[in-house]
Amino acid sequence: MRNTQTEIQNERAVIKITNLSKSFGEQEVLKNFSLTLYNGENLVVLGKSGSGKSVLIKCIVGLLKPDSGIIEVFDRDVTTMNMKELDEVRQKIGFLFQSGALYDSMTVKQNLEFPLCRLKSQLRQKEIDEKIEEVLENVGLLDALYKMPSQLSGGMRKRISLARTIVVDPMIILYDEPTTGLDPVTSDEISLLINDVQKKYKTSSIIITHDIECARTTADRLIMLHDGEMYEEGNLKDFEKSEDKLIKSFFK
Amino acid sequence: MIPVIRAREIARQQALLLSERTLTKTESANNFLTDFADGIMFLAHSIKETFSRKFEVREFFHQCFVIGYKSLPLISVTGTIMGFVLTIQSRPVLLTFGAVNLLPGMVAISLIREIGPVITALICAGKIASGIGAELGSMKVTEQIEAMEVSSTHPMRFLVVTRVLAATLMIPLLVLYADALGIIGSWAGANIKGDVSYVLFFSQAFSHIDFYDFIPAVVKSFFFGAVIGLVGCYKGYNAGRGTESVGKAANSAVVLASLLVLIVDMIAVQITDMLIL
Numbered sequence: 001m002r003n004t005q006t007e008i009q010n011e012r013a014v015i016k017i018t019n020l021s022k023s024f025g026e027q028e029v030l031k032n033f034s035l036t037l038y039n040g041e042n043l044v045v046l047g048k049s050g051s052g053k054s055v056l057i058k059c060i061v062g063l064l065k066p067d068s069g070i071i072e073v074f075d076r077d078v079t080t081m082n083m084k085e086l087d088e089v090r091q092k093i094g095f096l097f098q099s100g101a102l103y104d105s106m107t108v109k110q111n112l113e114f115p116l117c118r119l120k121s122q123l124r125q126k127e128i129d130e131k132i133e134e135v136l137e138n139v140g141l142l143d144a145l146y147k148m149p150s151q152l153s154g155g156m157r158k159r160i161s162l163a164r165t166i167v168v169d170p171m172i173i174l175y176d177e178p179t180t181g182l183d184p185v186t187s188d189e190i191s192l193l194i195n196d197v198q199k200k201y202k203t204s205s206i207i208i209t210h211d212i213e214c215a216r217t218t219a220d221r222l223i224m225l226h227d228g229e230m231y232e233e234g235n236l237k238d239f240e241k242s243e244d245k246l247i248k249s250f251f252k
Numbered sequence: 253m254i255p256v257i258r259a260r261e262i263a264r265q266q267a268l269l270l271s272e273r274t275l276t277k278t279e280s281a282n283n284f285l286t287d288f289a290d291g292i293m294f295l296a297h298s299i300k301e302t303f304s305r306k307f308e309v310r311e312f313f314h315q316c317f318v319i320g321y322k323s324l325p326l327i328s329v330t331g332t333i334m335g336f337v338l339t340i341q342s343r344p345v346l347l348t349f350g351a352v353n354l355l356p357g358m359v360a361i362s363l364i365r366e367i368g369p370v371i372t373a374l375i376c377a378g379k380i381a382s383g384i385g386a387e388l389g390s391m392k393v394t395e396q397i398e399a400m401e402v403s404s405t406h407p408m409r410f411l412v413v414t415r416v417l418a419a420t421l422m423i424p425l426l427v428l429y430a431d432a433l434g435i436i437g438s439w440a441g442a443n444i445k446g447d448v449s450y451v452l453f454f455s456q457a458f459s460h461i462d463f464y465d466f467i468p469a470v471v472k473s474f475f476f477g478a479v480i481g482l483v484g485c486y487k488g489y490n491a492g493r494g495t496e497s498v499g500k501a502a503n504s505a506v507v508l509a510s511l512l513v514l515i516v517d518m519i520a521v522q523i524t525d526m527l528i529l
Contacts, residue, residue: 061402087404101399104390115403168403 011039013072014172014204015060020069022055022228029055030066031228037172037204042194044207044215046250047225053208054098056225057174060206061093062086073172091119094170094203098177100161102149108160109145112136112167119168135163138200139193155186159193166197173197175207179214191217212250224250294486298416301408312414319380319415319481320422324429330375331430334367335359335437343445352446356453357460359438364461368431369469370517373476376423377509381484384415385505388488389498397489412485419481424473431469472520476513483509 015037022030029052037043047053058064060071062078071078073089081089102111112132116123123131136142139159149157158178165173178194179187191214198205207218215222215236222239224232224247232239232247240251338359346352388411391397397407439453487505491497 058398063398063401083406090402090404093402095399095402097395097399099394101395103396103399104394105387114405118403118405 011041013037014039014074015206016070016072016075017056017060018070018072020056020059020066020071022052022059022064022066029228030059032069033225033228033230035223035230037206039204040198040202041220042198042205042207042218044209044219044222045225046210046212046215046222047231048210051225052228053225054176057095057176057206057208060174061090061095091168092171094165094168094173096158096161096165096173096175096178098180100149100157102152102157102160102164104149107146107148108136108141108152111149111160112164115164115168131167135167136160138166138196139163155182155189158182158186158190162190162193162197166201166203169201171203173203173205175205175209177209177211178207179209179211184213187211187214188217190214194218210250290490291486294489295482297408298412298482298485301406301413302417304406304409306406306409308410308414311410312418315414315418316422319418320425323376323379323422323426326375326379327372327426327430328433330371331368331433332437332440334371334430335363335434335439336441338362338367338434339438339441340445343442353456354460355442356435356438356457360435360457360461361465363434363438364431364465365469366517366521368434369427369473369476370513372427372430373423373473373480373513373517374510376419376426376476377480377483377513378506380419381480381487381505381509382502384419384481384484385488385491386498386502388485389491389501392489392491393493393495393498407489412489415485416478416481419484420474420477423477423480424470427469427473427476468520468524472517475516475520479512479516480509483512 013036015035017033017035020030020033020035021028033052033056035043035045035056045053045056055064059066060073060078062081066079069079074092076085076089078086078089102108103114106114109132112135113128116128116131120128132145133142136145139162141156141159141163144152144156144160149160152160162178175194179190182190194205194207194214195218197203205218207214209215219236221235222233223230224239226246232242232244234242239247242248242251339355342358343352343355346355346358388397391411397411400407400410435454435457438457439448439450442448442453484505487501487508491501
């Protein structure tokens, strides 16, 4: 645990989700789920595969429309926004996809330029180049500037994805399984990088994962999602001490 | 008594089988109608996005380069072969009637009015529709389309509109290019069997063709291009989640685009005939 619970909850809420429900056909993925993300915290959402974790963060950025419930980002409800308003909110949110989602047909530099040119159109080419070099240096991959995504390893792709996420200075970052498919050493590196990003860019983050080591390294607060419902909420110590069978199966 | 029970059992099984078959047929009809409605919605959405204020100029020119310029080698070969083969096949028949002097004109008219546009469109359906289908399909599978959306870039505008417009504009140009090479291929074919100067061959060919021969061919080529671009984008954009859906998207894009090219051609021929062009 890196920040105390009281410190966190004295901060203002940047995301507030109330009674969120989402179904796909007959299958209810999220059932009246509520969550609050406070300014500057790393909130880890734990849960089994298929428990609705990714659906949750996709609803936050408007990639999926919830059936009911309220999602307030900086006190504005995203569920009732039109595309223009949603675009404004999306400028403040970074999203790290599970697969990295780097554009295959573009070099690393073009991948980083793509969101920057669109979200910060007032920047000149020199400023864009400087910003790209800065974020690549922060993720330790400055030499990959002109490489294609196919020339990068899994860990490098995740780092570049993270660089693409932070290049537009988001205030909130949503991580969808940031360490999935990586070896333990690279997973640790990515987890530490998440903490570095939080410190350096003063971001608030929701980290979706089922990797306990990643949760241990990054979490200020944890939430366990089970069958689309909030199962448990607390700090790392509460979870590690828990006698609950499901929680124990994660923290053994 | 036993045969009666057995007969009842067989009848029950037959009834079950029949109801299952009916259900499968109803499901297929439903799927077809859903697909059709989705296609119409996709078309309407892409038309709406075409006229939006933020047009992706750079991506449009990039797609013109990919669809137009990069198809040139394939179209060069197929265009030349079209004219060459048509000449070699038609010459003996025309010789029988002593009408071999009509060969350049006949080949030129066939190429310009029908064979050039249709063959080029079918070749492009194979190359371009499958390419777009696979590209967008893999982008969907690897969440690149969603990544674009969260970067405040509208995927329909960036990916679909640019590709459909580029295909609509590039296919007619490729058709005209294939027609020109077809006539050159025809001259080469005529020279293998006989001896004809290029001046005589081309003057004979062009004396039979009129400006009005080009109009219906070029107009329908625009529609061929639009169909190829739209089908490729629709199949790729609506690909499923697994990697196998990329192959399926590419494959179904080729099949549907080729089919629609022939249907559009049939309609175009009817309209041309009605207008006596």
